Structure formats: C-alpha cells, structure tokens
Amino acid sequence: MLKKPMGGLAGLVAAVGIGALLSACGSPATANTQAAQDAYAKYASMKGKTREDALVAAAKSEGSVSLYITNSAIKPEIVPAFEKKYGIKVTIYRATTEQLRTRILQEAGAHRIQNDVVETKDSEMAILDQKGLIAPYQSDITAQVPDEAKTDDLVGAYYIATLPIHNTKQVQPGELPKDIAGYADPKWKGKIAVDQGDFNWYEDLYNYYTKQKGMSDADFVKMMKSVAANFRVVDGHVANTQLLQAGDFPVFLSDFLHYVPANGNTTLSFEQPMTPVTLQILGANPMKGAAHPAAALLFCDFYLTEAQKYLNDAGYIPTNPSAIPGYTPRLPEGTTFVYDDWKTLASDKGNAWQQAWSNLLKGQDPVLPQ
Amino acid sequence: MSTTLADRPERPAETGPVRSQRVTRRRAGRFEAKHIVIAVVVLLLAYLVLVPLIFLLWKTFVADDGTAGLSGFAHAFPDNADTWAMVGNTLAFAFGSMVVSMVIGGGFAYLAERTDVPFRRLLSLAALVPLIIPAILYAPAWIFLGSANIGLMNNVTGFLFGIRPFDVYSVWGMIWVQSLHSAPIVFLLLSAAFRASDPSMEEAGRVAGLGGWRVLTRITLPMVKPALAGAALIVFIQSLEVFEIPTFLGLPAGHYVLTSRLYYLYQQYPTDYQAVGAIGVGLLVIACLGVWLAGRVGGSLRESGTISGKAFRPRRKKLGRARPWAGLLVLGYFVLAVALPLLILLYSSLLKTYEQPGIHALGDLSLNNYRTLFSDPGIVGSFENTMIVAVCAATAAMVLATVASWIVVRTGGAGRRFLDALTFSPLVIPGLVFGVALAVVYLRVSLPIYGTLVILFIAYTTRFLPYGMRYASAALSTVSRELEESAQVAGARWFTTMRRVLLPLAAPGVIGGWVYILIVSFRELQSSILLYTPGKEVVSVTIFQQYQDGNATLVSAIGVVLVLLLTVLVVVSQTIAARRGVRAE
Numbered sequence: 001m002l003k004k005p006m007g008g009l010a011g012l013v014a015a016v017g018i019g020a021l022l023s024a025c026g027s028p029a030t031a032n033t034q035a036a037q038d039a040y041a042k043y044a045s046m047k048g049k050t051r052e053d054a055l056v057a058a059a060k061s062e063g064s065v066s067l068y069i070t071n072s073a074i075k076p077e078i079v080p081a082f083e084k085k086y087g088i089k090v091t092i093y094r095a096t097t098e099q100l101r102t103r104i105l106q107e108a109g110a111h112r113i114q115n116d117v118v119e120t121k122d123s124e125m126a127i128l129d130q131k132g133l134i135a136p137y138q139s140d141i142t143a144q145v146p147d148e149a150k151t152d153d154l155v156g157a158y159y160i161a162t163l164p165i166h167n168t169k170q171v172q173p174g175e176l177p178k179d180i181a182g183y184a185d186p187k188w189k190g191k192i193a194v195d196q197g198d199f200n201w202y203e204d205l206y207n208y209y210t211k212q213k214g215m216s217d218a219d220f221v222k223m224m225k226s227v228a229a230n231f232r233v234v235d236g237h238v239a240n241t242q243l244l245q246a247g248d249f250p251v252f253l254s255d256f257l258h259y260v261p262a263n264g265n266t267t268l269s270f271e272q273p274m275t276p277v278t279l280q281i282l283g284a285n286p287m288k289g290a291a292h293p294a295a296a297l298l299f300c301d302f303y304l305t306e307a308q309k310y311l312n313d314a315g316y317i318p319t320n321p322s323a324i325p326g327y328t329p330r331l332p333e334g335t336t337f338v339y340d341d342w343k344t345l346a347s348d349k350g351n352a353w354q355q356a357w358s359n360l361l362k363g364q365d366p367v368l369p370q
Numbered sequence: 371m372s373t374t375l376a377d378r379p380e381r382p383a384e385t386g387p388v389r390s391q392r393v394t395r396r397r398a399g400r401f402e403a404k405h406i407v408i409a410v411v412v413l414l415l416a417y418l419v420l421v422p423l424i425f426l427l428w429k430t431f432v433a434d435d436g437t438a439g440l441s442g443f444a445h446a447f448p449d450n451a452d453t454w455a456m457v458g459n460t461l462a463f464a465f466g467s468m469v470v471s472m473v474i475g476g477g478f479a480y481l482a483e484r485t486d487v488p489f490r491r492l493l494s495l496a497a498l499v500p501l502i503i504p505a506i507l508y509a510p511a512w513i514f515l516g517s518a519n520i521g522l523m524n525n526v527t528g529f530l531f532g533i534r535p536f537d538v539y540s541v542w543g544m545i546w547v548q549s550l551h552s553a554p555i556v557f558l559l560l561s562a563a564f565r566a567s568d569p570s571m572e573e574a575g576r577v578a579g580l581g582g583w584r585v586l587t588r589i590t591l592p593m594v595k596p597a598l599a600g601a602a603l604i605v606f607i608q609s610l611e612v613f614e615i616p617t618f619l620g621l622p623a624g625h626y627v628l629t630s631r632l633y634y635l636y637q638q639y640p641t642d643y644q645a646v647g648a649i650g651v652g653l654l655v656i657a658c659l660g661v662w663l664a665g666r667v668g669g670s671l672r673e674s675g676t677i678s679g680k681a682f683r684p685r686r687k688k689l690g691r692a693r694p695w696a697g698l699l700v701l702g703y704f705v706l707a708v709a710l711p712l713l714i715l716l717y718s719s720l721l722k723t724y725e726q727p728g729i730h731a732l733g734d735l736s737l738n739n740y741r742t743l744f745s746d747p748g749i750v751g752s753f754e755n756t757m758i759v760a761v762c763a764a765t766a767a768m769v770l771a772t773v774a775s776w777i778v779v780r781t782g783g784a785g786r787r788f789l790d791a792l793t794f795s796p797l798v799i800p801g802l803v804f805g806v807a808l809a810v811v812y813l814r815v816s817l818p819i820y821g822t823l824v825i826l827f828i829a830y831t832t833r834f835l836p837y838g839m840r841y842a843s844a845a846l847s848t849v850s851r852e853l854e855e856s857a858q859v860a861g862a863r864w865f866t867t868m869r870r871v872l873l874p875l876a877a878p879g880v881i882g883g884w885v886y887i888l889i890v891s892f893r894e895l896q897s898s899i900l901l902y903t904p905g906k907e908v909v910s911v912t913i914f915q916q917y918q919d920g921n922a923t924l925v926s927a928i929g930v931v932l933v934l935l936l937t938v939l940v941v942v943s944q945t946i947a948a949r950r951g952v953r954a955e
Contacts, residue, residue: 127639
C-alpha cells in the first residue's frame, strides 16, 4: 500500500502544513470583498418590490447562498420555503453559537470566508462585528422591526425567551412563585433546574432587580444565595427539557419558551410566567466577504418577513409580527421583559459574569463580578 | 508441550536482540523495502500527530500577544479549594471507572476466551453495542433506567419490594455508566490477547500444583500484561476526558470534574486557548507517564512473545459446577449493558416524544421516525459520508499503527519510546484544540482538504491512532520474535515476513483495532462539528442537530439503525477475517 513516492509527498505536505501552522499566529484578519461592499451599497437604497426583483435577478445569477446558523427551524422549514420561492440553492452549516464563532474566526483568519450569511445571537454578532466581519444590514424592512429588537450590529428576527417551564403532572396550577424570591422556599430543594451556561440570565435578573426595582447589591446577593441553595444544576437545555418532560424534576427555571410545543400537546407548560421574562435577540446578517451578496441580502429580507411565520410556529417570539396574518402572542399581555445585556456579554465583563454565576452554583464567593 | 515462557529462563535475556542484530548485520548494506516503509510511516505519523500537538503546545505556552508563559495553567487550575475538589473528583471517577471496567471487561474476556462459559456470543455483542449507541443518548438512557425519581429499575424494585435503591446521579452512578461504556475496549483488547496466548502454560501451572488464583495471577495475567496495561491506560484517559457522563450524572449531584472546567473555558470569549491547552498538556503528562509505565510492563514481555513456533490449540477451562453461575453472570451483564439500553432506545424510537413506559404509551407507538430517517436524503447521505470516512480512517490508522507498533515492539532504537508516546498523544488533545489546529493548517493549504471529507479523514485517522497503537502493539507483542527470525534466516524478506508470518498471527488484534476505530468514528463530534462541510454532514453531526431540534426519538431511531448497521458490518468483517485466518493457517 505504501509506495516510495509517498515519502516525498508526505515530506512536502508536512513542510507546507507545519510551515503554515507556525506562520498562522492569529493575526486578526478582516475578510473584505469589494464586490460585496459595492453590492450592499447598491441595494441599500432600493425598496419594496424593486429591491426584491433586483435581488432575485442578481441572486439567481449568483446561484446559491451559504448560511452559518444556530436556529433549528431554518433547515426543516425556512430553507425549503426560500428555495421553493426563489429557486436558489442553500447550503447550511449549523452548530452552537460558540462553535459557529470559532469556525468563522478561523476562516476569517485565513482570509477564506466560506459563508454569505451568519445567523446567531446578539452578543455573538457583536463579537463578529468587532472583528469587522459582518456588513450592516440595510433594508426598508427594518422599519417594521421595533427598536428594542435592534442592536448596534443586528436587526433581530426573533427573541428566545428564558422563563421557568414546569411539568404539569408534578406542579399544580397556582403553585409556582410569581418571582424568583419565591423559589427560596426549602420545598423546592433539588427541584428547580438551572443550566450552568445561563450566566446571561443571571445578569439579566441582576439588572432587573438592582436597576429597575432599586434593590441593593447586598439584598440581591442574599436573595440569589437563598434560591441557589435549592438549585439543581444541569447542562444542556434540550436534554434537560426532555428529562423535565419525563418527570425527573418538576421545574426548569432558566428554560426556553420554544421548547414548549405550540400545539399544547405536552406535559410542559410556561403558564404564569415568573417576572421578569428575559429575552435574547437573534437574527441574520450578511457577511462582508460574502461571495453571494445579493443572495445573502435576499435571505436576510426573507428572514424578517415570510420566515417570521415559521419562527413563530417553532415557538420563538417573532420581531416582525406584522408579517404574520392573525398573529397572537404566546406570552400574556403585560408580561415584564428584560433584554439581554449583549454589550456587557460581548466584552471582558461577560467572563466576569460567567465566573460569578459559576460561584453561585458552587456555593462560593463572590457571586457578583468584582 | 514446552512453552516459550518456560524456555525463557534457560537462555540469556539478550539472546533476542543479539540474534536480531546479527540478522540485521548480515543484511546490512542490502537495500530493503523495510527502511522505506519505516521512514514513510514515521514521517506520516510525525506529520499527523505533530500538527495538533505543536498547535496545543504553542497555544498553551504562547499568549496571543506573543509572550511566552505559564498563565494558562493558572487560569485552568486556579489555586483554590475548588480546583483541588475538582481534581480529586476527577481522579476518583477516572480511577474508579478504570478499576470497574477492567474487572468487567477483563473478567468477561477471560470467561469468553479461556473457559467453557455459556452464551459466549452474547459477550461479543455486549462488547459492541454500548460503543455504538450515540453518546448523547447513552447517559439519558441510564437516567431513564436508574434515576431515583423516574428510573425504570427503581419502578420495578418499588413495585416488587417497595424500595427504590438506585441513584444514577452519584459518583457510583457515573462510575457504573462510564465503566459499562469503557468495558468494551478492555474486553476487545484482552480477548484478542487471551486468544493469542498459549493456554498450555496455565495447564503446566495446574499440573505443577498451583491453585486457580495463583494460575491467574502468576501465569494468565502476566501473559497478557501489554494488553492489560494498554487497556488500563486507555480507559483511564477516556474517563478523564468524557463529557456526557459527568455533565448528565455528576452535575445535578454537585460533582464537578475536569471536563466541567473545559466546558466552562469553551464558553468564554475570547476563547482561552492557553487554559484549554493547559488542561490538554496536563492530560498529556499523565498519558506520557502512562505510556512509560505501560512500556515498562510490556517491556518485560518484549523478548518473549507467547505465540511461539510451537503449535498450540486453545483449550478452554471447564468451569464445572460454576458454569451455570458464570452463564447467569454473562446473561445479567448482557441484559444490563445491551438489552436494557437497547430496549429503551428501541422503545423511544417508536415514540414522538419520550414518555415513561406503560399501557398509555402503547397507543403512541409508530414507525414514523424510521420513515423520516430513510426518506430524508440528508440523514441517508450522512450515513454514506461517515461510512466512507470511517472505513478509510480505520484502515489508514491501522496500517500506520501496525508498522509503528512493530517499530516500538521489535526495534531497539532509543526513539521507540518517544514514538510510542507521540502516537498516544492525540488521545489527550482536547477536541476543540484538535479541530481548530486542523482548521488553522488546512485553511492555509491550497490542496482540496478543508471543506471536503478529507479533513475528517485526517482528523479521525489522527485522533484514533492511539487506539490502533494499543491494539496493534498488544497483538504484536504476543507474537514471538523467533518466528520472524526463522523466516528471515530462511531467506524471507521483511515484507514477506510481515505479510506471511506476523500479520496473520497478529490479525485478531489488528482487526479488533480496525473495528473499534470504525465504530468510534461514527461517534466523533467535537472536531467533526468544527470541520464538517455544509451539505456533507456525518452521522455524529446529524445526531447532534436532530437532538438540538428536539427530535430525540428520531435520534433513538438513528441509534437503532447504527447498532444494526455496525453489528452487521463487524460480523461480516470478522467472518471474512476468520476465513482468511483459516487459509493463513
């Protein structure tokens, strides 16, 4: 099997590979394709049907679009609808937000941007923007999206709501506390799950109680420590929502709204949501170095309009409900929302909040960033 | 019948190497294919392993601003009680899992190969199925079985005796599940070694009046020491690295281990590669120590393989009155390790969403998940892609590992220990670092590697090389050096000796390694998720995505199909190998 010529080849490949490795000390490279910039500038001023027609014509000549995404509804529902409507082939890379960021940063570092669109959450989009990798999304459609769904780097297409979800066979209606302080009761010991990665939720609670309700840091710390004594620490929302459904524990405090199916055929419920419900903003952006800029814009437009229905069906909260005929919100009128502090999370302070949350879960100090 | 071990004291210990040197000298000056093959394999191995290894070391000791230092270690292991508790938990878990899996895997390997225990075929299945069941489902399956609240086993004991004794959310639960998961590699490595070693030595011991325990500890186990050491090393390192079991079973009970720390670091931005790397380097030190120890243990047998020129026929020990009990043990293990998790998998694959077993669930059973699976071109395609990559990677890794093992086991060069440790290191490089290292290199190489299946082939070949090495070196070290020397004295070239003498004798171990790598290739996710090509997903990525979409029962169906597919594949490959083996004899 092993023939002589392979020796030379292996040496060559080794030299190339190791040489590349040694020279690849991550100097932050910004992938920038002038053609994409020109295309974005050209379409930015176009509106309505004119914009769509121009984008469709250009996207068809581009032929395809490559998406890097985290959302689970895109592949089964949104992409087939997009492909059917426009006849443009879509390829998808899907991973967790951290993996998505790692891949994009590696590709950008090698000046080999592979995707046209990135779809992720607010704080991650801020990181990609800091690296100069995404193009500002400009379209007349953004006027339909409320300001609170827009960040400096993203026009949100939907929210992920974090709130307690319970198993209806184990918790009776009216039994759930209206706020987090109610979970300090020892009867909840070991029965309220929180995910070890949800430090953004913890920071949201801090911002709500201290900045909106005027609670002191000391009182907040005291309240959270007494609640944390009852926590059941878990890892992974999807897997643990299944265990919640199977009855392994009764309440998942920091679970996601979209895990409760919209058809109601389940033992899971989010009724009587605790105050506040926290929201992460997620959406799609075209890449600065996109090889298919028109198709990228066309997908971003689609994501904020026709895809809103699919996002809503999948249990997410759409940011542009005007695109959904007969839309009814899942959460009751008057629910108090707190938005993720994406600016802090995308900065060095994000790691400080992660450490604080980790300390709280392990019963150690300090439980607030120092 | 005399044996090699029995022969050993009668000849000077240095006879082997001296004779070998003589043979080598006799051939010195003659051009040999051996040297080219060795050079090419060493070069390839060095290239494959050094790329991620240099990346690991570079990222660990050099900060992004170019300054060198040890700050990664301070970040990864801050000097506080928390770190010590984590290290303690990790070592207790890893050591416990190693002991239990060695007892389970080794015990059953001995029963299967050396005794007339009934239901032997079930043990081969028990060695495969826990490996094939997707990792993401294995721990949850045990929660459905052993949780204090909803566990099926507790439901049964509660119904029968009014007690609920099992609690999978505990250190013991973690050790049990991890041991069931690790026992197969112990079983596979040791049964190959038992099969290859001569039982007449045990008979001689018995004839000489040794009791069963002394025969086991003085003769049987020393004969398979290289395999024992290799297996212990692998399961120990695996337990240090495993993600799913500590996070599912340890975390809710407050047990944090090394991988909890890795997960914590993965979440940070910017990714603290220095700290992630420091954990990898810590594991590397443990692994090197382990390889050194395993080498010392194996070294005592290096000069005297147990397969000698004299014919032996594997003879099984009669268990006598213990036979039914041993059979019961095998059945019990089969039920726990295979039947129960597989039944849970099969049951949940027939549901839309998981619900506790009962009459009410019967009405919800359907084959919808299987219809979806076979009609979705993406899922079917991911099976095809994985099959291509896994077969190629398993073959490449075993070819490289067999030659490298030959160098380690047979040559006297100073570099062989280094080669042994080098080829073991991919096992301890954290998946994220591994994936990023390959991306960094191949994004800058203009060959069509990044963005194709080739990068996964390279990733799997490298990552699973350590398994190949353990299998191949355990198999080769049981073959006596004198067989090769006889062939060489008779004028056979190195190639012929390898092909006609060594490989047929080491074949059970080499094929065992190939099968193992094939199976674990279907599971690899940590680097696959960073490196896969959109539109060319592999099974582990499909499983991850479907699971994230909340389609856990579809994942169960994929798991069932995987178990069937890989079992058939393994049986076919073993049958073909067995036929060739017969011809070779």
